[in-house]
Amino acid sequence: MNEWNIGLAMPEWILAISALVALFLDARTPYHRKEGVGNAVWIGVIVATLWSIMQGFGLDGKEYAFRGRYGLDAFSVLFKVIFGITAMFVMAMSDTWLKRVDRGHGEFRLLTIFATMGMFFVASVEDFATLFVALELITVSFYCLTAFKRNDVRSIEAGIKYIVLGALASAFLLLGIAFIYGATGSLLLRDLASSGAADQIGHAGGALLQFGVLLTLVGLGFKIAAVPFQVWTPDVYEGAASPVTAFLSMGSKAAGFVLLLKVVRACLGPMADSGLAAASSWGALIALLAGLTILYGNLGAMWQGNLKRLLGYSSIGHAGYLLMGVMAFNHAGFTAILYYLMAYLFTVLGVFAVVVLVNGLTKSHRVDDYAGLGRTNPFLALVLTCGLLSLAGVPPLAGFFGKFLIFRAVIAKGTVVAYSLAAVGSLGVVVSMYYYLCVVKRIYMHEAPENGPMKTISGISRPMMAVLWICLIGIFVLGFFVQPFMSLAEQAASALLAG
Amino acid sequence: MSIGPYHYLGLAAALFAIGVIGVVTRRNAIGVLIGVELMLNAANINLVAFSRFSGGLDAQIFAIFVIVIAAAEAAVALAIILQLFEKRSDVDVDRARTLRG
Amino acid sequence: MSALTFAIFAPIVGMIAILFVKKEEAEKAKTIGFLTSLVMFAACTYVAWQCFHIPEGQQYVLESKALWIDLGGSFQVHYHIGVDGLSGMLIFLTGLLSVCAALASFTIKQSVRGYWAMFLLLHCGVIGTFASLDMFLFYVFWEIMLLPMYFLIGVWGGPRRIYAAIKFFLYTLFGSIFLLAGILIVYFAVTAEGSGFTGNPFSIPDLTDYALAMKGSGGILHNFASSLSWIPTAVFWGMFVAFAVKVPVFPFHTWLPDAHVEAPTPISVILAGILLKLGGYGMLRINFPLFPEVLADSAFIIGTLGCISIVYGALVAMAQTDFKKMVAYSSVSHMGFCLLGFASMTSEGMNGAILQLFNHGTISGMLFLVVGVVYERAHHRDLNRFGGLMWRMPVYATISSIAIFASIGLPGLSGFWGEFLSFAGSFKGLYSGAKIITVIATLGLVFTAAYYLRAIQKVFLGKTNPACEQFPDLDKREFWMIMPLLVPTILFGIYPKYLIEIYQPFVESFMTLVAKVGA
8 A cells, every 4th residue: 555556547647648649749840730739638538447447357456556645445446437438439539620720729629628638537545635636637627628618718718617616615625624633633634534533523522624625615615616606607508618518517517426425425434333312413404405406406507598507407406316416425335426426428429519610500509499490400409308308217228227227226215304305306306307398399309490500411520429429328228227237336336435 | 923834824824715715806808817826825834834834754755736727727728818818808707608508 | 029029119219210300201100100000009919818818827929028227136127018908908908099190190280290209209218117016117218208298289289288287297397207206116025124025026916916915814915014104105196196087086186177178089089099098008007906905995975976078078168168178077087986986996897997997988089089170170079169060071970969868878888888787786786885876876877968968059050050061071091090989889788798808807807806804
């Protein structure tokens, strides 16, 4: 545990090296010839992801690097692969999107790979310092990406909102970390789990630690867009470029949940194990937040006329469902979260891939402007519809099974809080079905206006086509062939719980 | 009177509170940014103080990391604020309300 | 692969074939769709035929079982299908109506490929639901049905189609969430320690046996029932709502007139003929057998709801001037008979209710086809703007009158048996107040006769409306799309024994379940 073992972090090294190569190429090439940068970034992400997969096959229990501050287990490998796939999909979308932008291609790709590197580190976080640095690497990259459309005042405004609230959340997170450190004298997550912190946290004497954990949850709540730290989400989703929104909604959210799971496991896990009364009050707090998040996201989405804004609200709702899994706080709950995120990967990225393509044609994100998509672009309409229905949780699509596992884990708790939360969750499902259907209805049941911009989209790039197909197939496969993905999620959850 | 951990904690708490108040009340984006920096540094003081009085060195090293990150964050924030200024010729966060609904 | 699996997935094969049809050759989709429905019909008939020879001591035939989802522990969802007489009969009905609806769909001109793909997917869901013996699988097929229906109404429907489609979807979804919650609660209850349950917690046969074994000692939820006595009742009513929305039972019926009026003719046929039956089927297969004790306690409420549906549906139908809306409300009224029969818990009542399921399927399917035929010619459905069609379209008028008289319940036609036995059973009903409810419900019969006879008079008799002078009689396709439904209406009207024979084992086992508890 005390070795440096730096070879273990090879995926991160690969990403870092390819980022440096890309940076070098970027400085050497004129602004309109950035293919080299793109290639370096692509190769980096692909190799890093493949390397992570190989590591996953050779993995035996848990291995440490950087003297115990970096860990690799099934959980981290699963998320590295998820992040790698997310990055690839997002890069395919950005390649399409960047064709409409005249400069900044190199920077955009660099920021993407920096954020991806942060996500890879997040998956392996073993102490609070790494946690903070990795999280900031993601967040700062996203600040730039959000405000990337320099000529669009909405993008800049989104950037300002994101950075102000994000920095605020970072400050809370840091203060929380300081308090936890003050109470336990260590920055390592596993020390927190084993230092008898549970006893402290359960008693009045542990006020410092309790306060620290609370502040940490506040900081992470911002990342995952949970109520009451969700206000930035719709604005940033709407203002940012579509590939960035896609990256935010999958990558950034999943990274937030990785950290949340790790922290919750380290702080609250021992407490729940020893059956302290405080465990149930923390559970109730998370349940309350989850319920409010579900209601806020789904009710807010009902009135949206802008598809990206609607997806922003719906992403708040999904954060609520994932929090339900956190509330369950056991193997079943964690497994459910992991499965949900795997399903969410294909679902939400498929949706955004279509959004990127349609926006290139119509220059609009209004739901009304999707009218006639079913007639002009049947395949895109199919992907979008399947994606939206999977988000809504219609069986037998991927999203249904994720939701189902979450509900199963929560109902199995058998407490009144759990039942109420499940009831709120089902209400959210019905509401969400309404607004997703409103989009589907536009696609298929309304005609495009005469002389409108909606027409058949041609010249979809190969990578983009691959993204669309993989997402479509993924949505069905994760709904029908649950078993293999389920066992992946179970292994990862076991690894997480083993510490 | 010797200076103990509580003095540092008190100072940090005061700084943090000032920072929060700054973020909440300031309408100028630069002012908000300064507030956030104050909060980050308050947390830093806590880290260093705890490290000095109870733990090992790791939190002090962490504090150096935080300073670097805060600098990067400030640089990005200022760049974005400048962009807003170019578009709007003011940096009032309350008037940034193109995005709503 | 058993014939049943084939029947479920043949539509999917057809659907995939249609997806490969090129845009220029969209007419091919029609051919593929129709041929698939013929294949489906053949498979369904074979399945139903098998149900006549269920071996002694065996409840289901054509059973197949394969592990689908294994979440560890007892959470194993199987692809478990099989049919008994009840589901076999309804699967046969599905096959029959699919051919008729496919013939009626030839007039669809808009997005032909999409239409047929959805049409076939719908049948996969329907047959799958009828065949499922695993609750989770049942739920999945139940939901698979929703989407194609939503599109079929929303894309190919009338002027208010979008409103109707969303209303249909949200109503059914609202109900099915209760169904899923019920399935989960049952799962947790029977797998909890001390439940004594050894089977598969999703298997419908296992759970039914367990419910029989637990008679008088708290039912399948006795684990929860000891601490929270309201749980079994709540789960029962939750599931009941899920199915009642589909039936539809007053007060969950308001989606039906909208959906029916807006849907294109073939989809109305399927909606009335098959989808409504799924509600009744779900009650018989899951809701009642799992909670026979709660059923006994709730019989009065169910009977009352049935009675309200009958009388209310008939009264509202009387007020309609739109031909299709009238038929739609008559469906509400006629499906009420099923509830009346269920509530009685007598063998006559059950027989009547199940007969009504099948016969209402053929008769209402026929009525919607009849309405569709006249709508194609007149482009309106206003009862007051027809007249004297008897003289212009004699074949059409004859067939329509038979359908209408069958729906009224004229002896000699199949509708009679369902109504008669439902009432006979309901009058002997085991709950207090059964007699009064039955008497009130018979009022519905009078109203039914009133609005149907008025419709006959306005549409077929009297002076020929000048606007209807040029109407041609049924062409070949129209004749043959109605004929498959007319034959069983007359055949089972004269000789219902074949029908009764096929599902009799189900009624017998159901009666033992109910009787042992109720007596």
